[in-house]
Amino acid sequence: MGKTIAEKILSSHSGIDARAGDIVLADVDFVMGQDGTSPLAIKAFREMGGERVFDPAKVAMVIDHGAPSPNEGTANLHRLMRDFAREQGIILYDIGEGVCHQLIPERGHVLPGDLVIGADSHTCTYGGLGAFSTGVGSTDLAAALITGKTWLKVPESMRIVCKGRLPAGTYSKDLALHLVGRLTASGAAYVSCEFCGEAVELLGVDGRLTLCNMAVETGAKAGIIAPSGEVLAWVRGRSKKKFRPVFADEGASYVDEREHDVSRLAPQVARPHRVDQVCDASDLAGTEVHQAFIGTCTNGRLEDLRVAATILEGRKIHPSVRLVVAPASRQVLMDAMREGVLKILLEAGAAVVVPGCGPCVGTHAGVPAGGEVVISTANRNFKGRMGNSSAEIYLASPATVAASAITGKITDPRKFLG
Amino acid sequence: MVLRGRSHRFGDDINTDYIIAGKYKFKTLDMDELARHVMEDLDPGFHARLKPGDFIVAGKNFGCGSSREQAPLALIHAKVGAVIAASFARLFYRNAVNTGLPVVECDTGSILDGDELEVDLSRGTVRNLTRGTTVRASPLPPFMQRIFEDGGLAAHIRKHGGFHLGT
Structure with a gap:
C-alpha cells in the first residue's frame, strides 16, 4: 500500500518501514531553538550530561523573540545562548538577523524531504x-x-484539497485563516496535513511557508506541500547539499480527505481571541483599529511587504493608527530596500522595527494599550498575546492590514486594488 | 501514585499563552517567579486561590499553541498536582511528560469547579469524592510512561545515555 509524505520521510529517517501509529526513533537533519526556548534547552543539555552537540553544522540558535533585548533578564538569557554557541561551534543568528522560521529556509538549512x-x-x-x-x-x-x-509517533495524514484559484485580493494567509476556521483549533490534532489542489500548487515559496506555518493552529503535527519546480530551484540556490523531494504515493491512506472550493474566497479575518473564529473582512467593516502590524513568521516576507506597498503607495496611514512593520529577516529588509518597497512603507507612515518576532509575542516593539484594537498579520490572537490582556487582536493578510491602516477601520483590501 | 486535591475548572482550547504569558517567560529561568503568573490573563486571581496539590481540570485541546516548556514547568512550580483534561495538544502533552507534570486524559464533563478529586496515576482512575463517581483515564503510551517513570526526559537520557525505547 502507498505511503503519505509523512510516512515516507519518517521511514527514511528511522530505517524502518513506518506507518501511521508507529513510534519511531528518527535521525534529524537540522535542529533549531529560539531565545524563548534555547535557554531551557541548554539547561537540560547540561542536566543530561551533554558535552558536545551531535553535529554543530546541523544546529542553529536564533535570538529573535526579544531582539534586541528589552530588559536585563532577557539580555542575560541571550548571553547564555551566545556562550553556548561559542562553546559548541553551532550556528548563532544574533539580533537583527531575523525570525527563525525565515532564516532556516532562507539560509538553506532545510531541504525537501528533510526531517527538522x-x-x-x-x-x-x-x-x-x-x-x-x-x-x-x-x-x-x-x-x-x-x-x-x-522520537515521533508517525501521524495519520489529512489530505486538504484546495480547488480553484484564489481570487484577486486574497492570498495564502486568507486561505490559511479560512482553513483554520473550517478545521477549528483542534480539528487536525496530531495529524500531518498535506495541502494540495490548484490554489496550493500556484503558491510561491513565501505563500507556501505562510500556509504551513498556520497548520499548528489546527493542532496539526505538521503541514506539508509537495514541492513545485519553483521550490526546488529556490532551494538549490541556497544549498549545495543533495536532496530527494518526497511525494505521496498513489493509494496512500488518509484519515480524512476534504475538498475546499476557494475560487470565491473573500479576504478573511480571525476575530479575538481565537484563531479559528474566522469571517470575511467585509463583515467587520467599520471596526476601528489603533495599531496595524505587518511582520512575523507568518507574513513578514518580501512577498508580504510588496503587497502592503502596492496598497500603501502614494497613500498615508490614518492619523489615529500606528503601523508597525517588522521584516522577517535582514535579507528581506535589504531586498525591500533595494526594490523601493521600504521607501513606500516609510513614506506612508510605517514604523519599521528590527527584523524579529517582538510585537507578536508581547516582548516589546509594539505592546498595545488597554482596550486598543490591533489588526495583525501574525498567526495568534490569544488574549494577552501582544503583551496586554485587555487589547483585542484581529488576524488578517498583509493586504487587509495595510488597507485597514489607511482607513483606520477593518477594510476589505480589494477597495484599494484596481 | 495517588494524588488528592480540589478541581479548578477551565474550558476547551486553553493555550500556553494563557498558562504563562510571553511577556514573562522570555525574561527568566526562575520558574517560581513564573509560577506566580500562571493563568493570569484568563483568571487573575487563580494563583492566589490555588492550594498545593490542586488540579487543573479542562475540556479538549489543553495546552494548544506554543512549544513553551515554561507552561508545564510553571504549573509544577505553582504546585499544581496534575492537569486533567478531555484531550491535550501534542506539544504540551509531550512537554508535561518530559518535565514530570502528571497529565491525565479522561472524560471531564462531570467534574465541576471545587470538586474534591483523587487521582490514581498507576491505576489510571479519577475518583470524584464530591460526587461519588469514577472515570477511567487513557493510559500514557508505553514509551512516554517510561520517560515519566524515569523522572522526565533529562533523567531518562542521563540514565540510559540516549533514548531507550525498549523494543
Whole structure:
C-alpha cells in the first residue's frame, strides 16, 4: 500500500518501514531553538550530561523573540545562548538577523524531504518546502542536540484539497485563516496535513511557508506541500547539499480527505481571541483599529511587504493608527530596500522595527494599550498575546492590514486594488 | 501514585499563552517567579486561590499553541498536582511528560469547579469524592510512561545515555 509524505520521510529517517501509529526513533537533519526556548534547552543539555552537540553544522540558535533585548533578564538569557554557541561551534543568528522560521529556509538549512525539529511550535513552516518539520519543547531539543535523534509517533495524514484559484485580493494567509476556521483549533490534532489542489500548487515559496506555518493552529503535527519546480530551484540556490523531494504515493491512506472550493474566497479575518473564529473582512467593516502590524513568521516576507506597498503607495496611514512593520529577516529588509518597497512603507507612515518576532509575542516593539484594537498579520490572537490582556487582536493578510491602516477601520483590501 | 486535591475548572482550547504569558517567560529561568503568573490573563486571581496539590481540570485541546516548556514547568512550580483534561495538544502533552507534570486524559464533563478529586496515576482512575463517581483515564503510551517513570526526559537520557525505547 502507498505511503503519505509523512510516512515516507519518517521511514527514511528511522530505517524502518513506518506507518501511521508507529513510534519511531528518527535521525534529524537540522535542529533549531529560539531565545524563548534555547535557554531551557541548554539547561537540560547540561542536566543530561551533554558535552558536545551531535553535529554543530546541523544546529542553529536564533535570538529573535526579544531582539534586541528589552530588559536585563532577557539580555542575560541571550548571553547564555551566545556562550553556548561559542562553546559548541553551532550556528548563532544574533539580533537583527531575523525570525527563525525565515532564516532556516532562507539560509538553506532545510531541504525537501528533510526531517527538522525546532523548539518553537511554528517549526511546521518548513513543510512549505516539502520537509517534515515539527515543534518540540526545550528538553526534546536538548535530547536531539546530544543524540541527533528524536522520537515521533508517525501521524495519520489529512489530505486538504484546495480547488480553484484564489481570487484577486486574497492570498495564502486568507486561505490559511479560512482553513483554520473550517478545521477549528483542534480539528487536525496530531495529524500531518498535506495541502494540495490548484490554489496550493500556484503558491510561491513565501505563500507556501505562510500556509504551513498556520497548520499548528489546527493542532496539526505538521503541514506539508509537495514541492513545485519553483521550490526546488529556490532551494538549490541556497544549498549545495543533495536532496530527494518526497511525494505521496498513489493509494496512500488518509484519515480524512476534504475538498475546499476557494475560487470565491473573500479576504478573511480571525476575530479575538481565537484563531479559528474566522469571517470575511467585509463583515467587520467599520471596526476601528489603533495599531496595524505587518511582520512575523507568518507574513513578514518580501512577498508580504510588496503587497502592503502596492496598497500603501502614494497613500498615508490614518492619523489615529500606528503601523508597525517588522521584516522577517535582514535579507528581506535589504531586498525591500533595494526594490523601493521600504521607501513606500516609510513614506506612508510605517514604523519599521528590527527584523524579529517582538510585537507578536508581547516582548516589546509594539505592546498595545488597554482596550486598543490591533489588526495583525501574525498567526495568534490569544488574549494577552501582544503583551496586554485587555487589547483585542484581529488576524488578517498583509493586504487587509495595510488597507485597514489607511482607513483606520477593518477594510476589505480589494477597495484599494484596481 | 495517588494524588488528592480540589478541581479548578477551565474550558476547551486553553493555550500556553494563557498558562504563562510571553511577556514573562522570555525574561527568566526562575520558574517560581513564573509560577506566580500562571493563568493570569484568563483568571487573575487563580494563583492566589490555588492550594498545593490542586488540579487543573479542562475540556479538549489543553495546552494548544506554543512549544513553551515554561507552561508545564510553571504549573509544577505553582504546585499544581496534575492537569486533567478531555484531550491535550501534542506539544504540551509531550512537554508535561518530559518535565514530570502528571497529565491525565479522561472524560471531564462531570467534574465541576471545587470538586474534591483523587487521582490514581498507576491505576489510571479519577475518583470524584464530591460526587461519588469514577472515570477511567487513557493510559500514557508505553514509551512516554517510561520517560515519566524515569523522572522526565533529562533523567531518562542521563540514565540510559540516549533514548531507550525498549523494543
